[in-house]
Amino acid sequence: MLAWHDENNPAQLLWEQIQVFAQAPRAHGIYAVDFRTLLALRQGEIAQQEQYLSAFWPVLEKEVGHYARIGGDKEELHQEAALALWEAAFQYQPTRHRTTVENFVRNHIHRKVRQTYLKSVAHYAQHQSIGTEEQKLYHIFDQDLNAVDMRTDLQTAFRQLNEKDQTVLATFVQLSVVDGMGIEEASRRLAHLHGGTSAKWKKTIQRLRKKWKSSLYAEP
Numbered sequence: 001m002l003a004w005h006d007e008n009n010p011a012q013l014l015w016e017q018i019q020v021f022a023q024a025p026r027a028h029g030i031y032a033v034d035f036r037t038l039l040a041l042r043q044g045e046i047a048q049q050e051q052y053l054s055a056f057w058p059v060l061e062k063e064v065g066h067y068a069r070i071g072g073d074k075e076e077l078h079q080e081a082a083l084a085l086w087e088a089a090f091q092y093q094p095t096r097h098r099t100t101v102e103n104f105v106r107n108h109i110h111r112k113v114r115q116t117y118l119k120s121v122a123h124y125a126q127h128q129s130i131g132t133e134e135q136k137l138y139h140i141f142d143q144d145l146n147a148v149d150m151r152t153d154l155q156t157a158f159r160q161l162n163e164k165d166q167t168v169l170a171t172f173v174q175l176s177v178v179d180g181m182g183i184e185e186a187s188r189r190l191a192h193l194h195g196g197t198s199a200k201w202k203k204t205i206q207r208l209r210k211k212w213k214s215s216l217y218a219e220p
Helices: 010-023 035-042 046-069 074-091 101-127 133-140 151-159 163-178 183-194 198-216
Strands: none
Touching (some): 035 046, 035 101
């Protein structure tokens, strides 16, 4: 995947440090990482590379653990999270990304791991001939519905929504599960496709998710 052999290459040095952390994480205490840390890291400073990894390795483990618990492949998720951690160290630019280093790295890891999980879900569903939208809906709730075992209950609750609401949720499923979008990005896409504001679409999606889940857990 990353096949270079220049021992003086800072990117290679960081990747090698990541491989070491994967075997024996050393994430103890609180580590502050700012843009100066990244600049030193990019120059190949080992101390700053270790500081960076120690600061964000718990974030990596938390994201991987969460999506592994709800059905993701832990090894695949871990590989993607490690790559995201490596990428973030060299992609962050304070003039371009109007956020802190910490938020940027956390969000980058979360986005990459979530996309990997959603793609694996979509791939599994396709090869298992699971094509109905209500079956895919399970995955837009992640851990919220992790305790629900009966797919029939999910389908029944979905069908209790009116046709218009089903259509909106089905479109959101396509954007979320297949295209890997979060609710913010999906809301903007829906506004672009169908008019209205992204804020209004976000509220609509949140309302329908709540309505669908309430129906699922309603007393018989």
